[in-house]
Amino acid sequence: MPGNNKTLVYLFRHDLRVSDNPILHRLTKAADHAFTHFVPLVVISPQHLEVSGFLKDGQSSPYPPAKSELSGLWRCGPHRAKFIGESIMNLKSNMHKSGSQLTIKVGKPSEVVEQICKELAKQSHRVEAVWAIDEEGTEEKDEEAGIAEVCAKNDIKFQLWTDEKYYIDDRDLKFDKPQDLPDVFTTYRKMMEPLREKPRKPLPKSSSTSFPQTVDQKMLDNVGSSFVIPDSDEEFLNRLVAPIKDFVANIPPFPEGAETAHPFKGGESTGLQRLDALIKRGLANKYKATRNGLLGEEFSTKLSAYLAQGCITARQIQASLLEFEDGTNEAFADVEGYGKGENEGTKGIRFELLWRDYMRLCNRKFKHKLFYRSGFRSAHDNKWKVPRKGPSPKASNSDHAESTDAVQATLKRLFEGTTGMGLIDASQRELIHTGYTSNRARQNVASFLAKHLNIDWRFGAEYYEMLLVDYDVSSNWANWQYVAGVGNDPRGEARIFNPVKQAFDYDKEGDYVRTWVPEVQKLEKLENVFQAWTTPKEDWDRFGLTGLAMAEDPVLKINFSVEGKPKNNRRPFNRRRGQGRGGGNSNSNGNGNGNGNGGNGNGNGNGNGHGHRNGSVNGHSPKSASHQQQDKQYTQQPQDHYEKQQHYSRPDSYHGHDQHPYYQTPFVGQGVLPPHYGQTRTYPAYYGGGGDDRGGNFYGMRGNGRPYRGRGRGGAGGGGGYGGSLYRGNYYGPPAQAQSWQPDPYGYNDAQMPPW
């Protein structure tokens, strides 16, 4: 009889684990819940994963392909799909060991939940409640709202649980409202320190016998019946990956001798093994010294994909680190540093885990703005180039159409790793082949795309979303924003990575670039490996460079040489963070210049930039006085303002493309045509921006001639020379670009303005 059975549906989301699982933990004590049955459920959502591989013969999918809205790429490519598939299979196996059967279905989660409730009701099982963990992200929130609606309609309790896979538990945050999250990570970190003390302990292991009885799988056969979930793990993975195998055209062959830095299978069991190995092999101790490595599996923890899918929790990492530091686990007794407290390596891991927390809290705070081109900062700068035409009036403008084609071609080369910039190309090839690339490489790629090429950073974020094995909505999009200068980096636009210098610093022998870019393997000089075009022309035939776009037509040339390097390691100048000041001015013709003094060293410099402002330049700033005002008040900006006025959401595959606000922007036109093709950009030894050191990784700051509303404004111009740089003479900055404010020709006013 309905009512005799009290059934719970537990919908797994990014919590694909049995251990340290708050919901399973609660279910171990019958007195806490009184459910007689439960349905542990994984739903493969067509919004995120392509599901056509699971269709039964002769069926067609009711869902559109799982593609991203801006670029039309797969939302999830084969590397992560495989990792997720393995994680689900591992969960199935671990649940089985606990005496429970995992149900796997395909469909929109709210629809699947509703179908399950109806099917069970027909068979005398009353679903009392649906439980799931609470996640951040606009789509994730929509999903929750959909399930809540279904539950309300069917008189079922829907409960969201705190997602406990983070380092510091939400309940221990030092602020109540998301809006109170500091906009600078360091402020947040200081607020939460000492980090070693903060995390909660993992939950005790669940006892296998105490879960409620699982509902017989056969009772759910009619749910999602257009799709089939094979019993065999291998077949399951094949069906998950098959439709998305050809994720980009012309995938280059896997280079001979290359090895993935991320050879790990998905799942809780392998995640916990990796954690154990990190400590036993002494890798956690070495973390700080090695984290900027590029090759091999040893240089950083490689726990990100496990954390992203919730196969393990950050506090499990913390617990293992504590056992090692406190000397409470004999299994680690042989490892150097055992029982000697926190060391630089273990401290570094905690620091990074806090970054992850922070990015997720930013998502909670800024919501839809995570996906806006203008970012958390509401930086309504019109510098971005876009590779696709939108349905805006500007799309029909022929100049603009040409520009989008050129940008499309550049983007294609960037994605397939043939730009001619060794470090960037190596990282992109590695990503294509393995789904992983280091944090150092990610920063360089993002900076290259957004700051050298000025391409709308969201195209890069979507590409990473497709390919990263460890993709996580908050970490990916907020990191892209950060590097693109529209997010929570206090230095925003000023931080630009020089990918040649970075290659010299972090790929000291050129092994990384040679491994992933076989075309440059035989080149002897590092500067040639890092930029093939610098190879003397007479050697091109010998090295096989003739006819290669990366040598003949590099996307960008950077004049850089190491000759300025001092012979010994002693720093000839004080490179502490500078006190530099920048100044600048511009006039309404788009000429900007700036000057300033840098830091504590001797450098001071000036930079002049001449923007090309003439009739053929379409760029204009959408800034109005009120938007400028918002920029200034960035740190105090109440976000409700946006939420109330702008109900935009992230690209949603369930909607038609044309509906999406990204395409409603009338400002897709970009002001400045690509300056990159075949041109060498050499700039004086000075660059704008305040003096700074940070390892000398940054250079250049745009001298910005921005005559807003006809009034000269050069605030971003100029700035200090690099105070006491080791590489004096080699830095440069991008040219000043003129951006002029014009009345919107399409009659949009501020209230209608798209929110990027």
Ligand SMILES: Cc1cc2nc3c(=O)[nH]c(=O)nc-3n(C[C@H](O)[C@H](O)[C@H](O)COP(=O)(O)OP(=O)(O)OC[C@H]3O[C@@H](n4cnc5c(N)ncnc54)[C@H](O)[C@@H]3O)c2cc1C
């Ligand atoms: C443009 C860009 C996109 C990124 N996209 C993602 C993403 O989709 N998913 C993701 O997990 N990380 C992302 N990162 C952050 C970082 O690159 C990866 O977390 C890290 O490289 C994963 O390797 P690891 O596990 O060995 O990291 P480790 O160096 O061992 O760090 C330990 C853990 O700390 C966390 N962490 C480290 N750095 C960051 C960071 N900057 N932001 C947030 N968390 C961090 C990760 O969970 C990581 O597993 C991105 C960084 C950039 C610059």
